[in-house]
Each structure stands twice: as C-alpha cells, then as structure tokens.
Amino acid sequence: xxxxxWFHRLASPPYVYRTAATLTPWFAVVAALxxxxxxxxxxxxxxxxxxxxxxxxxxxxxxxxxxxxxxAYTTLAVAAAVGLVWRxxxxxxxxxxxxxxxxxxxxxxxxxxxxxxxxxxxxxxxWDARLTSELILLFLYLGYMALRSAFDDxxxxxxxxAVLAVVxxxxxxxxxFSVTWWNSLHQGSTVMKLAKPSMPGSMLWPLLASFLGFxxxxxxxxxxxxxxEILERERQASWLKSIVEKx
Amino acid sequence: MxxxxxxxxxxxxxxxxxxxxxxxARRFGQILQPVTFFLMVTTLFPLALSxxxxxxxxxxxGVVWVGALLSSLLSLEALFRVDLDDGTLEQLLLSGQPLAxxxxxxxxxxxxxxxxxxxxxxxxxxxxxxxxxDALPVLMVSxxxxxxxxxxVGAIGAxxxxxxxxxxxxxxxxxxxxxxxxxxxxxxxxxxxIRGEPAAGGIWLxxxxxxxxxxxxxxxxxxxxxxxxx
Numbered sequence: 001x002x003x004x005x006w007f008h009r010l011a012s013p014p015y016v017y018r019t020a021a022t023l024t025p026w027f028a029v030v031a032a033l034x035x036x037x038x039x040x041x042x043x044x045x046x047x048x049x050x051x052x053x054x055x056x057x058x059x060x061x062x063x064x065x066x067x068x069x070x071x072a073y074t075t076l077a078v079a080a081a082v083g084l085v086w087r088x089x090x091x092x093x094x095x096x097x098x099x100x101x102x103x104x105x106x107x108x109x110x111x112x113x114x115x116x117x118x119x120x121x122x123x124x125x126x127w128d129a130r131l132t133s134e135l136i137l138l139f140l141y142l143g144y145m146a147l148r149s150a151f152d153d154x155x156x157x158x159x160x161x162a163v164l165a166v167v168x169x170x171x172x173x174x175x176x177f178s179v180t181w182w183n184s185l186h187q188g189s190t191v192m193k194l195a196k197p198s199m200p201g202s203m204l205w206p207l208l209a210s211f212l213g214f215x216x217x218x219x220x221x222x223x224x225x226x227x228x229e230i231l232e233r234e235r236q237a238s239w240l241k242s243i244v245e246k247x
Numbered sequence: 248m249x250x251x252x253x254x255x256x257x258x259x260x261x262x263x264x265x266x267x268x269x270x271x272a273r274r275f276g277q278i279l280q281p282v283t284f285f286l287m288v289t290t291l292f293p294l295a296l297s298x299x300x301x302x303x304x305x306x307x308x309g310v311v312w313v314g315a316l317l318s319s320l321l322s323l324e325a326l327f328r329v330d331l332d333d334g335t336l337e338q339l340l341l342s343g344q345p346l347a348x349x350x351x352x353x354x355x356x357x358x359x360x361x362x363x364x365x366x367x368x369x370x371x372x373x374x375x376x377x378x379x380x381d382a383l384p385v386l387m388v389s390x391x392x393x394x395x396x397x398x399x400v401g402a403i404g405a406x407x408x409x410x411x412x413x414x415x416x417x418x419x420x421x422x423x424x425x426x427x428x429x430x431x432x433x434x435x436x437x438x439x440x441i442r443g444e445p446a447a448g449g450i451w452l453x454x455x456x457x458x459x460x461x462x463x464x465x466x467x468x469x470x471x472x473x474x475x476x477x
Binding site (some may be wrong): 132136139143147150160171 | 400403404407410417420421423424425427428431467470471474475
C-alpha cells in the first residue's frame with residue numbers, strides 16, 4: 001500500500017496547493033531557458049530550409065503548440081476520469097485549470113499554421129484532415145468550457161463536464177494520426193521519428209528544446225491556474241484561512 | 248433498492264421501448280415536425296443558390312446531411328426533458344434495473360422514431376436536388392446509420408445539459424464537434440455514390456461508429472443522468 005501514498009496525498013488540496021507553489025518557479029525558469037535557447041537557435045542560428053527558406057522557422061512555435069493542444073486535452077481527460085472514478089476534488093480542479101490553457105494553445109497552433117500555410121500552400125486555410133480535426137478539438141474545448149459554465153452547482157459542473165471530456169477523448173488519436181491515415185496537404189511528422197529525424201541537428205535541437213520549454217510552460221501555467229482554482233474552491237477551508245492569516 | 252426486481256432487464260427494456268412508441272403515436276405531430284424542418288431546410292438551398300441541376304447534384308450530399316444533422320439535433324432536446332419534468336427519469340433510476348440498459352432502449356426508440364422518418368424523407372429531398380436514382384440506396388443507408396450515431400452520441404449531450412441553464416444552444420455546442428466525423432464520412436459516401444463510384448468503405452466506417460456508439464453511449468448517458476438527478 002505504501003506505493004499508493006503519493007496518489008492519496010494528491011487528493012489533499014493543501015498538499016497540492018503547496019506542491020504547486022514549490023514547483024511553479026522551477027518549471028517557469030527551465031521553461032524560459034529552454035524556450036530562450038530554442039527560439040535563439042531556431043530563429044537565428046539554424047540555416048534556412050532548402051525548400052521553405054526562412055518560412056519554416058514558424059515550426060518552433062507551431063509544432064510545440066500543436067503538441068500541447070493534444071497534451072492539454074489528454075491531461076484534462078485523464079484528470080476528469082480520475083475525478084469521476086475516485087471522486088477527487090483536486091482532479092476536477094486540474095481539469096478546470098487545463099481547459100483554457102489547452103484552448104489557447106489549440107488556437108495558437110491553428111493561427112501559426114494558418115500563417116505558415118499562406119506562403120507554403122498559397123492559402124490561409126484548407127479543409128484537410130489535420131486542420132479540420134484540430135479545429136474540432138478547439139470546438140471541443142469551447143463546448144467543455146461552455147458546459148462547465150452552465151451549472152450553478154460546482155460539483156455538478158465538475159462531474160458533468162468530466163463525462164464530456166472523457167467522451168471527447170476519441171478525437172485525440174484521430175488528430176495525432178490524421179497525417180498518416182489520410183494523405184493530407186499537411187506535411188508529415190518531423191520530430192516523432194527520432195531514429196531517423198528528417199532534420200539536421202542545428203534545426204532539430206532547438207526544436208526539441210522548444211518542445212521541452214513549451215511543455216514546462218504548460219506545467220507552470222497549470223500550477224498557477226490550479227492554485228487559483230483551489231483558492232476559489234476551498235475559500236471556506238480552515239487550512240486556507242491559517243495560510244492567509246500568517247501573511 | 249432492495250430485493251430482486253420483478254421484471255427482467257429485457258422485459259423492462261421492452262416496456263420502456265413500448266412506452267416511447269405509444270407516446271409518440273399519441274403525439275404524432277411531433278414526429279412530423281423534424282421531418283418537415285428537414286424538407287424545408289433542403290428546399291432553401293435551390294432557392295438561395297440556383298436551380299441548375301449540375302450544381303444541385305454537387306451540393307446535394309452536403310445539403311441532405313446537414314439537414315438531417317440539424318433536424319436530429321432539434322429532436323434531441325426533448326429526449327430526456329419531458330421525462331425529467333414528469334418524474335419518469337427518477338422512476339427509471341429507482342427501478343432497480345441498470346439505468347444504462349433502460350436508457351439504451353429509450354435511445355433505440357428515439358432512433359426509430361426520428362431516424363426512420365428522415366430516411367424515408369431523404370429520397371424526396373435528394374430527388375428535388377436532382378440526385379440520380381442509383382445513389383439513393385447509399386444515401387438512405389448512410390442517413391439511417393448516421394441518425395443512429397447522432398441519436399446515441401447526442402443523448403449524452405442531452406443528458407448532460409438537463410441540469411444546466413440555457414439547454415438547447417449548449418446542446419448543439421456539445422454535440423456538433425462530436426458528430427462532425429459522421430457528417431464527413433456520410434456526406435463523402437453519398438458523394439461517391441452520386442459520382443457512381445464504390446461507397447462501401449464509408450458505409451462500413453459509419454456502421455463501426457454506430458456499433459461503438461450503441462455500446463458506449465448508454466453508459467455515458469446513464470452517468471450524466473445520475474449526475475443531473477443526484
């Protein structure tokens with residue numbers, strides 16, 4: 001049973017509140033360093049692409065955003081499922097905190113993809129599988145947030161939106177594999193084949209650093225939003241009052 | 248919830264199914280409303296664009312499918328609402344039978360009562376959009392499967408929005424992203440059939456999605472109804 005104590009501790013709002021506070025600066029600092037290196041290496045040091053010239057450089061924002069749009073949804077759905085199964089209040093708070101961040105990254109992925117598509121494909125938007133499924137993901141996020149806001153009772157909002165999040169998870173593999181399954185206009189995956197990457201190291205390392213940086217940025221944002229969410233939910237709790245009074 | 252239930256699960260499901268059909272037969276006008284809406288929406292496109300047959304044939308799959316999707320959404324709103332108001336839903340929950348099974352029977356009846364009229368009306372709408380007769384079987388089969396998926400997946404949304412405020416717009420917001428793939432494959436299959444190409448792939452895919460929806464959606468809908476009633 002000892003192996004499960006970490007899991008049980010996660011159910012305690014004071015523990016999660018304090019842990020999130022401790023982790024936030026670490027995540028934020030490493031994220032800043034990684035994104036700083038990734039952007040400098042990608043935008044300044046890396047050579048222009050032989051085909052796409054300088055336009056390819058938007059990949060350093062676009063690909064990590066797209067990755068995060070899926071990671072945030074997976075986080076949301078897993079947290080929602082945990083909240084449904086074990087009735088864990090903190091898990092619902094994580095789901096509620098992840099949704100707006102995920103929606104923002106999805107929007108960023110669509111926006112940067114659109115800016116990239118104009119010089120490469122000659123159009124801002126095209127109805128191919130990956131773009132459409134990413135747009136559906138944005139709609140899913142919006143529906144999730146709309147459902148959450150439709151309830152006055154927070155517990156009901158938590159559990160109802162959790163059901164929707166779990167149902168919507170079918171979309172994640174569809175987006176991830178859409179480039180492979182359908183012969184789409186969107187270029188194939190560059191990074192997710194580490195055995196034989198289709199980029200030289202001078203382009204690849206900054207990209208991997210951006211991925212790491214964006215992921216940690218998401219973690220930092222999630223911690224901040226999670227603390228705000230816990231503050232709001234636990235405003236009646238005595239442990240919170242004692243923390244506030246100490247200051 | 249003590250003691251063994253008097254009626255077996257299949258028996259209880261059959262009664263729920265029979266009740267839905269009887270209620271619908273007594274309020275026959277309500278069955279006709281979504282179909283009338285469907286025919287009216289499909290009439291709008293020739294009026295708004297142009298009555299030229301070649302153009303109509305090109306847009307016909309999309310028009311028929313969007314019409315079927317919207318009118319299915321309209322009838323979803325009432326799926327659980329009436330039963331919530333008169334207490335039937337609570338009785339189902341307290342009956343001692345698995346709620347998911349009873350809801351599955353209800354959703355199946357809903358599919359029969361809203362899907363079949365749309366399937367019968369679809370050739371009419373298609374003919375007015377100058378779709379060749381060869382493509383009608385594929386169109387009808389795809390609409391039959393599609394309305395089933397929309398009904399089962401939409402039932403989750405209908406159950407989720409029961410307890411919230413401003414139900415109907417929210418319902419569309421939740422359900423539309425989930426059923427967009429259905430629209431894509433259904434319209435694609437119909438389009439292929441109109442061009443005289445084999446459309447079996449899309450139909451099989453729709454069938455697979457329908458089986459998945461029938462298997463899993465009642466569980467999710469039951470969870471949602473419990474959340475609303477607790």
